[in-house]
Amino acid sequence: MNYIIIVIALIVFFIENTFAENFKYNLKYVELADGIFVIEGDNTRLNSINGGAISNTSFIIGSKGILVIDAGPSALYAEQVISIIRSISSIPIKYLVITHHHPDHSFGVSSYQELGVEIIMSSSEIHRYEKYGKRLLRQMKNLIGEEWFLNTKIVDIENNKVFPLKINLGNHQIGIREYKNGHSEGDLVVVDIDEEVVFSGDLIFNKRAPTIPHANIDNWSKYIDILHNNKWKILVPGHGPIIRDKEELYMTKNWINYISKIAKEAVEKGLSPAEVFDKGISDQYKSYHLAQEVWNRDLPLLMKKYEYQ
Numbered sequence: 001m002n003y004i005i006i007v008i009a010l011i012v013f014f015i016e017n018t019f020a021e022n023f024k025y026n027l028k029y030v031e032l033a034d035g036i037f038v039i040e041g042d043n044t045r046l047n048s049i050n051g052g053a054i055s056n057t058s059f060i061i062g063s064k065g066i067l068v069i070d071a072g073p074s075a076l077y078a079e080q081v082i083s084i085i086r087s088i089s090s091i092p093i094k095y096l097v098i099t100h101h102h103p104d105h106s107f108g109v110s111s112y113q114e115l116g117v118e119i120i121m122s123s124s125e126i127h128r129y130e131k132y133g134k135r136l137l138r139q140m141k142n143l144i145g146e147e148w149f150l151n152t153k154i155v156d157i158e159n160n161k162v163f164p165l166k167i168n169l170g171n172h173q174i175g176i177r178e179y180k181n182g183h184s185e186g187d188l189v190v191v192d193i194d195e196e197v198v199f200s201g202d203l204i205f206n207k208r209a210p211t212i213p214h215a216n217i218d219n220w221s222k223y224i225d226i227l228h229n230n231k232w233k234i235l236v237p238g239h240g241p242i243i244r245d246k247e248e249l250y251m252t253k254n255w256i257n258y259i260s261k262i263a264k265e266a267v268e269k270g271l272s273p274a275e276v277f278d279k280g281i282s283d284q285y286k287s288y289h290l291a292q293e294v295w296n297r298d299l300p301l302l303m304k305k306y307e308y309q
């Protein structure tokens, strides 16, 4: 009898530990500047190994409070970020900025709400999160595994912010601006004014093809010029390694203008997506990580959009 109990206990122990190992984010942070930290995402597609942690999460530790930029893909992710922050500082986490509603940036929000953190997000993106969140969560579970989304909930977010917004963290002054109808309907860009660090959200992708399901290419392209012309030392993109060389912003700008031009021309000539795919991607853009995959998905979407314009 005792033997059976021990065997069952061992099996339970084994399963629990296997589970914990398989569905654990392996998050690592770097300190970019005084009090400014980044946890870099896996710069590729969503998959069952990275658990959706493909975008960058940042946090700024000020003397009066901590501000986090992006909630990550799930409650498990957010809880790990919060425990990392707690291992560095006991100053209260006061603000969470969610740059836009896409699941890899927003789905960890409930973990912050439970701590009483003030959530900052544009009203159009709150609207989209609340409207499409449940459906997107189902899709994410199907795509990369239900277990990653333990305790992940779609919640109501208070919609009361007006931009531009200034926040005083004590020794860090923060500015937050909304860029309407760019990569999303209401992208937020965060600036640490003293340290000259910009957090661009998905207005900038680095070393991979940008995704455009909700984009307005013309506005987005103008916003990249604005970011290019602003004064900063470091830019943390939504995806990919941090940027110190301003020319790297043009990777995003060139790609979105290129795919948009090809889609417009195809619609004018009455070509089908298959006919455009046959021509392939120009060599200059083939080197972008995920180029083919993003091209195959986004080109027909853009063509459809331009057909109705």
Ligand SMILES: [Zn+2]
Pocket (backbone or CB within 6 Å): 100, 102, 183, 202
């Ligand atoms: Zn996005």
